[in-house]
Amino acid sequence: MSTALHPPVRRPQRVAYATCRGVEDGEAMPVLAAFARLGVSAEAVFWNDPGVDWAGYDLVLVRSVWDYILHRAEFLAWSRRVSALTRLANPARVLERNTDKTxxxxxAAAGLPVVPTLWVAPGDPVDGVAAVDWPELVVKPTVSSGARDTVRTADRAEALAQVAALTAAGRTAMVQPYLAxxxxxxxxxxxxxxxxxxxxxxxxxxxxxxxxxxxxxxxxxxxxxxxxxxxxxxxxxxxxxxxxxxxxxxxxxxxxxxxxxxxxxxxxxxxPDGPDRLAAAARALLPGTPDRAPVFHRRDC
Ligand SMILES: Nc1ncnc2c1ncn2[C@@H]1O[C@H](COP(=O)(O)OP(=O)(O)O)[C@@H](O)[C@H]1O
Ligand SMILES: [Mg+2]
Structure with a gap:
């Protein structure tokens, strides 16, 4: 007589869609719905909510965590903590490097073409900024998103003032030509x-x-x-x-x-099937998923 009468009961896989307070993320609902279509239980969670049991999720999907700009160290510490408890995507190592535009x-040093950039850290000389012959300049901080604290100007003095404001706050400034x-x-x-x-x-x-x-x-x-x-x-x-x-x-x-x-x-x-593509690719990271490689059929998009 067979002993394997019933397959083991498995709880549905759980995904946390990490977002933050006070933002409108129009991609959240379509992605959560796409997970549901795959039979995966997904919910939006604030990354800095102290009450969340991250170990209870099979995957934490880093998404609209847009306030990390103001709390980078805390955000990176969170990503390392979560990584010790469950799978984080993208991984903490990637987030650490990618949250600072240095x-x-x-x-560029590896040989890739990057927009010409002067880097001015606190204490660095600024003569390079006065010397460039770019007709218009863009000055931005290395930790930013959505063009926050970014200035476009043809006026060197204004560009230098923005560099000074950023470096006085302990930030590194990037100065680029404005690309029309x-x-x-x-x-x-x-x-x-x-x-x-x-x-x-x-x-x-x-x-x-x-x-x-x-x-x-x-x-x-x-x-x-x-x-x-x-x-x-x-x-x-x-x-x-x-x-x-x-x-x-x-x-x-x-x-x-x-x-x-x-x-x-x-x-x-x-x-058209963007949310389903993301959900399928995310599900392929979950433990025990049979079809590890997501298959996309490219349509016009
Ligand atoms: N050198 C530049 N020339 C023209 N536009 C720029 C330049 N740098 C930034 N911008 C504009 O500002 C936006 C935000 O800058 P970006 O470097 O992408 O930083 P972030 O998106 O992190 O704020 C760009 O999408 C572009 O529209
Ligand atoms: Mg950008």
Whole structure:
């Protein structure tokens, strides 16, 4: 007589969608619904809610944790704590490196084309900023998102004042040429889910001009650069999601402006099955999932 009468009863897999207070994340509900379609129990949770039992989740998905900008050390400590209890995506090691844009300097040193940038840490000389012949400058902090504390100006004195304000607050400033192509061709964001290219977006400029974000087909040189960036920045299989933001330099060649591996908006609404792609890729990370490799069928998005 067989002894294996019943398969073991398994509780549904649980996913925490990590967000923060006071933000509107339009991607949360569609992604939670996509998990539900897969039979996975997912819920939105504030990353800094002290009452959460993180060990009770099979996966913690880092998403709209946008207030970490003001609490980076606390956020990174949280990511390490959660990693000791359960699976965190993207992993703590990635978040640590990616939440400070000095990673761009490392990628440039590795030979990747990055927007020309002067880096001014507290105490550094600022003569370089006065010397550049860029007609317009962008000054921004290395820890930021959504163009927070970012200034565009043709006035050196104003640029230097912003550098001084950032460094006086103990922050490192980045000074770049203003790339006017963000107002016509636009910045291109390439979205990767589960390690595969999913879709791309033409981004509206944030420091002037203005048009809405729309889906776009990336050019071959953009896809090639994004693949190179990801190969240098992460181990194979390490990233659940990634956004590679590219611009074009004066000679037309693509260059990296930002690599978003922490809390990128994924523009899932611009891709018909975007939420399902993310949920499928996330489920493939869960313990005991039979189909470990997500299969996407690319449609127009
Ligand atoms: N050098 C630049 N030239 C033109 N636009 C820029 C430049 N740097 C930033 N911007 C604009 O500001 C936005 C935010 O800057 P970014 O470097 O992506 O930092 P974050 O998104 O983390 O705030 C960009 O998407 C772009 O619209
Ligand atoms: Mg950006």
């Amino acid at each position: 990673y761009l300097r490392e990628l 192509m963000v107002e016509d061709e636009g910045e291109t964001s390439l979205l990767y889910l589960g390690g595969e290219f999913s879709h791309a977006v033409r981004r509206g400029p944030m420091l002037g001009g203005g048009f809405a974000d729309v889906a776009r087909e990336p050019d071959a040189d953009q896809l090639a650069l994004a693949a190179r960036v990801l190969a240098v920045a992460a181990e194979p299989g390490e990233l659940l999601y990634a956004r590679v933001d590219l611009v074009r330099l004066a000679d037309g060649s693509p260059a990296l402006i930002e690599l978003e591996l922490t809390e990128p908006r994924l523009f899932l609404a611009l891709c």
